[in-house]
Amino acid sequence: MGFSALLVLGCIATLVFFLLSKGWPAWNTQLFFGNTNPLDAILGRAPLWEGIWSAFMGTLCLIAATMALVLLPGIGCGIFLAEYASPAWNKRLSTAIDLLAGAPSIVMGLFGFTLILFLRRTFLPEANTCLLLAAGCLSLLVTPVLVVNTREALEAVPRSIKLAASSLGFSKNQIVFRVALPMAVGGIVSGAILAMGRSAEDTAVIMLTGAVANAGLPSSLLAKFEALPFTIYYTMAHYQTQEELNLAFGAALLLLLLATVMVILAKGLELGHQYFWQGEVPSVLQ
Amino acid sequence: MEYPKKTHDFSWAQTYVYLAAGFVLASVILLVVMIVVFAGPALLEQGNLGIFTWHWNPYQGHFGILPMVMGSIILSFSALFLALPLAISLCGLMLTAPKHLAVKVLQAAIRFMTAIPTVVYAFVGVLLLTPLVRLTFAGSGLSLLTATLVLALLIMPTMVLVLNSGLGFKLDELCPHGLAIGLDKFELLWFFVFPRSKKTFLAAGLLGFGRAVGDTLIPLMLAGNAPQVPQGLGQSLRTLSAHMALVTANEVGGAAYSSLFMAGFLLLGISALVSIISRALVKN
Amino acid sequence: MKRMYILSLSLLLCLLTMSTVQAATLDAFQGQKGTINIAGGTAHIPVMKAAAQSIMTSVPDIRITVTGGGSGVGVQQVGEGLVDIGNTGRALKDSEIEKYGLQTFPFAIDGVAVAVHPENPVNGLTKDQLIKIFTGEITHWQDVGGSDAPITLYVREDGSGTRETFEERALDKATPSSNSNVSNSNGAMKTMISQDKNAIGYVGIGHLDASTKAVTIDGMEPSQENAQNGSYTITRLLYMNTKGEPQGLVRLFIDYVYSEDGQGFISAAGYIPVIKD
Numbered sequence: 001m002g003f004s005a006l007l008v009l010g011c012i013a014t015l016v017f018f019l020l021s022k023g024w025p026a027w028n029t030q031l032f033f034g035n036t037n038p039l040d041a042i043l044g045r046a047p048l049w050e051g052i053w054s055a056f057m058g059t060l061c062l063i064a065a066t067m068a069l070v071l072l073p074g075i076g077c078g079i080f081l082a083e084y085a086s087p088a089w090n091k092r093l094s095t096a097i098d099l100l101a102g103a104p105s106i107v108m109g110l111f112g113f114t115l116i117l118f119l120r121r122t123f124l125p126e127a128n129t130c131l132l133l134a135a136g137c138l139s140l141l142v143t144p145v146l147v148v149n150t151r152e153a154l155e156a157v158p159r160s161i162k163l164a165a166s167s168l169g170f171s172k173n174q175i176v177f178r179v180a181l182p183m184a185v186g187g188i189v190s191g192a193i194l195a196m197g198r199s200a201e202d203t204a205v206i207m208l209t210g211a212v213a214n215a216g217l218p219s220s221l222l223a224k225f226e227a228l229p230f231t232i233y234y235t236m237a238h239y240q241t242q243e244e245l246n247l248a249f250g251a252a253l254l255l256l257l258l259a260t261v262m263v264i265l266a267k268g269l270e271l272g273h274q275y276f277w278q279g280e281v282p283s284v285l286q
Numbered sequence: 287m288e289y290p291k292k293t294h295d296f297s298w299a300q301t302y303v304y305l306a307a308g309f310v311l312a313s314v315i316l317l318v319v320m321i322v323v324f325a326g327p328a329l330l331e332q333g334n335l336g337i338f339t340w341h342w343n344p345y346q347g348h349f350g351i352l353p354m355v356m357g358s359i360i361l362s363f364s365a366l367f368l369a370l371p372l373a374i375s376l377c378g379l380m381l382t383a384p385k386h387l388a389v390k391v392l393q394a395a396i397r398f399m400t401a402i403p404t405v406v407y408a409f410v411g412v413l414l415l416t417p418l419v420r421l422t423f424a425g426s427g428l429s430l431l432t433a434t435l436v437l438a439l440l441i442m443p444t445m446v447l448v449l450n451s452g453l454g455f456k457l458d459e460l461c462p463h464g465l466a467i468g469l470d471k472f473e474l475l476w477f478f479v480f481p482r483s484k485k486t487f488l489a490a491g492l493l494g495f496g497r498a499v500g501d502t503l504i505p506l507m508l509a510g511n512a513p514q515v516p517q518g519l520g521q522s523l524r525t526l527s528a529h530m531a532l533v534t535a536n537e538v539g540g541a542a543y544s545s546l547f548m549a550g551f552l553l554l555g556i557s558a559l560v561s562i563i564s565r566a567l568v569k570n
Numbered sequence: 571m572k573r574m575y576i577l578s579l580s581l582l583l584c585l586l587t588m589s590t591v592q593a594a595t596l597d598a599f600q601g602q603k604g605t606i607n608i609a610g611g612t613a614h615i616p617v618m619k620a621a622a623q624s625i626m627t628s629v630p631d632i633r634i635t636v637t638g639g640g641s642g643v644g645v646q647q648v649g650e651g652l653v654d655i656g657n658t659g660r661a662l663k664d665s666e667i668e669k670y671g672l673q674t675f676p677f678a679i680d681g682v683a684v685a686v687h688p689e690n691p692v693n694g695l696t697k698d699q700l701i702k703i704f705t706g707e708i709t710h711w712q713d714v715g716g717s718d719a720p721i722t723l724y725v726r727e728d729g730s731g732t733r734e735t736f737e738e739r740a741l742d743k744a745t746p747s748s749n750s751n752v753s754n755s756n757g758a759m760k761t762m763i764s765q766d767k768n769a770i771g772y773v774g775i776g777h778l779d780a781s782t783k784a785v786t787i788d789g790m791e792p793s794q795e796n797a798q799n800g801s802y803t804i805t806r807l808l809y810m811n812t813k814g815e816p817q818g819l820v821r822l823f824i825d826y827v828y829s830e831d832g833q834g835f836i837s838a839a840g841y842i843p844v845i846k847d
């Protein structure tokens with residue numbers, strides 16, 4: 001058993017050190033901004049070609065757009081499953097969510113691509129693959145994460161509290177939204193952060209729905225955009241020089257950092273919230 | 287005396303919740319319908335299940351996707367074969383070892399691994415692992431072996447977490463009693479918990495399998511993408527997911543394009559099957 | 571001779587299907603705004619990027635996005651209207667022109683060279699040997715004068731213009747064995763060949779560098795000059811394609827690629843510009 005642990009730790013350590021050793025030296029303004037003046041680039045005054053700043057911005061915009069699209073439906077659906085659904089509907093909707101959770105991301109990408117072609121031929125001849133489409137498909141991809149986390153957070157609220165509230169004269173809606181939901185906020189927020197992490201790192205969806213190799217800073221929801229994971233994939237497949245490869249290393253390191261920060265944040269918030277409500281830190285394994 | 291106004295009933299909130307649930311359900315249905323509708327022509331276009339043949343060569347009009355189906359299945363099972371025992375032993379270690387610093391490090395490492403994006407795994411795999419495999423296997427380095435190794439690394443952490451929550455619970459139940467009669471944690475785990483945990487193992491295995499089948503980047507970058515059934519560890523293969531990524535942009539309409547939807551349909555079908563079986567397991 | 575004839579005939583045909591194109595300079599872009607989306611062949615990207623960069627630096631209101639994907643992607647995306655210019659590394663098929671109503675603009679000549687690892691002792695192959703290697707009949711390097719090792723085959727993906735040119739001109743339409751490894755671009759092909767001593771594959775001549783070695787086929791030396799004068803026959807033109815007549819900003823961009831600045835970019839990328847006058 002110890003041997004297997006060493007093996008796994010060894011692999012991960014190699015991965016991380018490899019990335020760090022090749023990626024860290026590449027972390028300078030050149031990586032991010034290429035040959036353009038950083039201030040000009042950030043303010044959008046000059047176009048950005050050799051750096052990954054636009055990909056980084058693109059990823060951030062993508063996360064923002066995806067969350068804007070998924071927060072309300074996802075949380076609402078989770079609340080529905082936890083509190084309002086009849087057993088029959090609960091089963092149907094849960095099956096649907098499980099199906100969605102298992103769907104491979106490339107299928108989502110194909111769905112988005114087909115959708116946009118369909119729209120072009122029928123209602124919206126000007127439709128094109130863009131940030132909005134990619135965010136839409138990504139939101140579909142991360143919905144299960146948000147729904148399941150919300151549902152579990154609400155189910156973790158002790159029944160006794162709900163019963164007590166009911167006996168005090170709260171209506172069902174009031175119990176859910178005034179009593180249970182605030183207690184479940186920790187789990188919901190951590191679910192949201194996990195969803196953000198997932199949307200930041202996915203490649204298969206965005207490569208079919210609007211990510212391109214070079215597009216400058218994200219200009220509008222209806223424009224094509226750059227994103228970190230796509231830049232990594234694209235550079236990996238098409239690089240011509242060592243500089244471009246170093247770019248990919250830097251981008252991979254950045255993405256890894258981003259994803260790690262999000263997971264740590266999610267876990268930290270969840271633990272903090274549990275501590276706040278239950279007064280003790282639960283086992284780290286859960 | 288004036289009573290306070292009747293407090294909000296939040297009925298608008300209830301409507302919102304119902305709408306949200308309906309919206310999500312509708313999107314899922316739309317997704318499935320679209321894939322199914324477009325996959326239909328794939329069955330007919332080549333006459334008599336022509337799509338289920340063993341040759342993929344669009345220049346000559348062969349659009350069989352069976353090699354890719356076999357590729358997905360073989361790769362996923364290989365990764366599972368590697369990752370499940372590893373996950374079980376790691377889980378055992380985490381549950382039975384004394385609360386050492388090393389164990390805490392291991393736990394943190396496992397959680398860290400769940401955060402690593404697949405594109406980063408694929409990236410490091412291409413640059414670090416491929417040359418190594420080429421040394422041992424003489425070939426291009428892009429093969430079943432390379433993809434299996436990295437894919438196993440990808441699916442292992444989630445399996446460990448699932449196993450932990452499933453087995454840890456049972457172990458905690460047995461602990462005070464078992465320890466009192468002189469058994470140690472490891473013996474408890476090995477002799478009492480494992481034999482009764484077939485369902486947890488299956489659930490973890492299914493989860494890993496589903497994740498492995500659905501992954502796109504790792505097979506795309508590491509498995510070589512030859513549309514053939516691999517005859518050995520060092521041979522190149524193509525999975526359904528990689529096939530979809532490679533072919534999507536090529537033609538709109540036409541048998542190649544329809545084959546994509548059939549591939550998507552199969553992938554969806556496999557993952558749906560996996561989730562149905564897992565749910566049945568959990569219920570019992 | 572036949573090669574020269576075909577090349578000039580295709581150029582003539584393209585001239586006839588195009589409207590008059592004038593060389594443009596950056597001045598023409600002043601005061602313009604809008605977006606141009608470009609996708610398609612990976613060989614074209616250095617030229618597209620250079621042109622886009624120079625335009626965007628002088629006129630910040632213009633946005634140009636560039637991405638690859640291969641010739642198949644280029645045709646499909648421009649045909650479906652998802653991008654304004656779709657690049658292909660092969661001539662459009664009649665079915666594609668008819669289905670989508672595309673106009674084609676060849677702007678550079680590029681050869682496709684057969685490449686092996688720099689340390690491979692083999693320097694030249696006959697066409698017959700080449701075909702046998704790629705169809706899987708010859709499987710070891712010693713059969714063609716190399717070291718004692720099995721041959722690993724590398725090919726491009728399904729929609730690739732480089733691949734189609736190679737299979738038509740070099741392999742005489744023979745089908746490569748399905749046990750070959752697929753790479754998605756010229757860059758990826760080079761990486762794979764440079765890391766595998768027993769590799770054989772094909773890359774555009776404009777992409778050749780010290781990491782791979784090009785071999786002669788039937789004595790033909792792969793170089794851009796030979797591609798232009800016809801003595802190297804495994805060549806293709808690089809095309810920009812639009813849906814219908816290019817308008818406004820897109821028209822200006824195409825003119826720009828044909829201009830002197832554009833020719834500079836094309837040469838810098840290692841191709842031979844097609845001169846319009």
